[in-house]
Amino acid sequence: QVQLVESGGGLVQAGGSRRLSCAASGRTFSSRVMAWFRQAPGKEREFVAAITWSGGITHYLDSVKGRFTISRDNAKNTVYLQMNSLNAEDTAVYYCAARYAPGSWPQIRGAEYESWGQGTQVTVSS
DSSP: OEEEEEEOOEEEETTOOEEEEEEEEESOOOOSEEEEEEEOTTSOOEEEEEEETTTOOEEEOGGGTTTEEEEEEGGGTEEEEEEOSOOGGGOEEEEEEEEOSOOSSOOOSGGGOOEEOOOEEEEEEO
């Protein structure tokens, strides 16, 4: 069983930055795609960013392009989400997800991911 553990959430002022981490552990980790999703209070979960493990190809939600950067460290089985220029609309619980099966790129629906972390809260204060 693969476990995904997010960290790095917290309270940040508008305009500030935060880096989230997602560490994978358990059986040999062999995901094809890693992604970050978020869910704000009263809203549906939404895709934020995804990255392929092998080639590092990335895809972003339009509203975070140019502000967020997803990256991975294959040796550490860890995925990061660097978030800059944060605003109140970025306040949410952020979830890390892993997909193992092949498929068309990009995968932006939650149902396309098999493993999930417990989430980490990011609160942006204005």
